[in-house]
Amino acid sequence: MxxxxxxxxxxxxxxxxxxxxxxxxxxxxxxxxxxxxxxxxxxxxxxxxxxxxxxxxxxxxxxxxxxxxxxxxxxxxxxxxxxxxxxxxxxxxxxxxxxxxxxxxxxxxxxxxxxxxxxxxxxxxxxxxxxxxxxxxxxxxxxxxxxxxxxxxxxxxxxxxxxxxxxxxxxxxxxxxxxxxxxxxxxxxxxxxxxxxxxxxxGSVSAALATGAAIREAHERGADPFAALNEALRQTGLYPYAITLFDGKITDLQRETRGGFSVGKVVIDGFGANDQMEIDFQNENLIAKRNGEICAVTPDLITVMDRETADTITTEKLKYGQRVKVVGAAAPAMLREEKALTFVGPNAFGLETAFEPIEQLNPKDTS
CATH class of the missing domain: 3.40.1610.10 (CV3147-like domain)
Known part of the structure; x- marks a missing residue:
């Protein structure tokens, strides 16, 4: 093509x-x-x-x-x-x-x-x-x-x-x-x-094209871009599970450039409930905890997005006060293999937890 x-x-x-x-x-x-x-x-x-x-x-x-x-x-x-x-x-x-x-x-x-x-x-x-x-x-x-x-x-x-x-x-x-x-x-x-x-x-390039198009088309027809994104990810087959993990406002942010990496933590307070999410990152988002409980961890994807536009907010663009949704998705199966997890799983980043798939951590789809 x-x-x-x-x-x-x-x-x-x-x-x-x-x-x-x-x-x-x-x-x-x-x-x-x-x-x-x-x-x-x-x-x-x-x-x-x-x-x-x-x-x-x-x-x-x-x-x-x-x-x-x-x-x-x-x-x-x-x-x-x-x-x-x-x-x-x-x-x-x-x-x-x-x-x-x-x-x-x-x-x-x-x-x-x-x-x-x-x-x-x-x-x-x-x-x-x-x-x-x-x-x-x-x-x-x-x-x-x-x-x-x-x-x-x-x-x-x-x-x-x-x-x-x-x-x-x-x-x-x-x-x-x-x-x-x-x-x-x-x-x-x-x-x-x-x-x-x-x-x-x-298939990852065509998957990126498909997910980006899904968000755009949802905007064009006045539909929910997050529902469209999650469904498009599932349909790629490469990312077979996707879910909106959290909805809230950034209330705290720690970030520094260290050793050639952007490292830090972002805190998001939920809307209308006593909920809070914390995400640790090293260039990429590595682990998300909702009220202290892990709801997604590397190599599964964790992406912070503008809650109105569904535009991704990369870690260097995170700011206090941004209103966001956090979307998680299952990583490609090749990254979940036992050998792969030694390189890209939580322990590879010094996180003291075992990998658990996002679909098991979030059995009820709330997207």
Whole structure:
């Protein structure tokens, strides 16, 4: 299928939701993608099955603290310079690109590369949402190497990373992003077509498009955008359960940029009842507690949204007094596997709780 300019806002809206609060606000990526379409035309979106086994497929996205990205804007050249360096290293032309994570601005990051290189975007990603660290991708969970990877910054700086393991790669890349001003673009986990087909999370780009379109269409016909969002998520099959967890106003917020991450906690007081929700985040929302009881936890999605517009509020945009709804959704099944939970489950973030699926924590659907 072709991604036309008219579809970009839907993709941005859906990717913002799937970021679970992280991945960066997609606004600037949306502007760059619109400009790219004006120059070269629509984007081609292909399925994993359409990839030749020997193709060179390049996942890409941004690394750093989303709070920095609000003020330190991309120049649009970071993606392409990193991909062209990867081609030189591998000695092969890139055949397709994909988002390393579908969430937030990173869900749109490959669009610029696709436009400039004239290659398609693959309907998949490496996380099924957004996570704060590079080694939390499904490609690392499936024992694929992040290297060679290329990091580029708006100033023109470029670095190639080769490490002996993917955790070392994350630490080196994180420190480098801090040195480059707090945020940088990274091409990582270069894949063959066969590796992408065997390991990537399929259908996530089209799922973002569908959820974004559902919200827009609900507004157009005067329907409830949250009910439409939850139903659209279920229909994707990739996110089979969705529920509105809470409705209230932000009454407290703690947030700081630390070690290349945006970390903190938001407190939401409920409307018309003595209810309160607390959400802890590290770039992404990690755990939600309603009146002290866990109602959603990573890797399941937790997204704070404007209660009137159903626009996602990423963690760097949270503010005191915002009136919000909190929506939770089941993560893709690949992220709930036992091995995957060691990388993306609550214990991976230092949370002292076991993973319990959101549909078990919330057996009565109140969406």
């Amino acid at each position: 072709r991604i036309e300019r008219s579809m970009l806002a839907d993709l941005a809206r859906g990717a913002a939701f799937l970021g679970s609060g992280g991945g960066g606000d997609p606004y600037y990526s949306l502007l760059l993608a619109e400009a790219a379409i004006e120059r070269v035309g629509s984007f081609e979106l292909i399925s994993l099955d359409e990839l030749p086994d020997g193709a060179l497929v390049a996942p890409c996205g941004w690394i750093g603290a989303p709070t920095v990205s609000v003020e330190k804007l991309p120049n649009g050249k970071e993606t392409v310079s990193g991909l062209k360096r990867l081609e030189k290293i591998v000695g092969q032309k890139i055949d397709a690109v994909l988002p390393i994570e579908i969430g937030g601005g990173n869900g749109l990051a490959p669009l610029i590369a696709a436009a400039e290189l004239g290659v398609p975007i693959v309907d998949c990603d490496g996380m099924g949402r957004a996570f704060p660290e590079s080694q939390m991708t499904i490609f690392n969970i499936r024992n694929l190497s992040a290297c060679p990877s290329v990091i580029t910054a708006a100033c023109g700086s470029l670095a190639v990373l080769e490490t002996d393991n993917n955790l070392t790669h994350e630490r080196a890349a994180r420190n480098l992003s801090v040195a480059l001003g707090g945020i940088a673009h990274m091409v990582e986990y270069p894949l063959t077509g066969a590796e992408a087909k065997a390991n990537a999370i399929p």
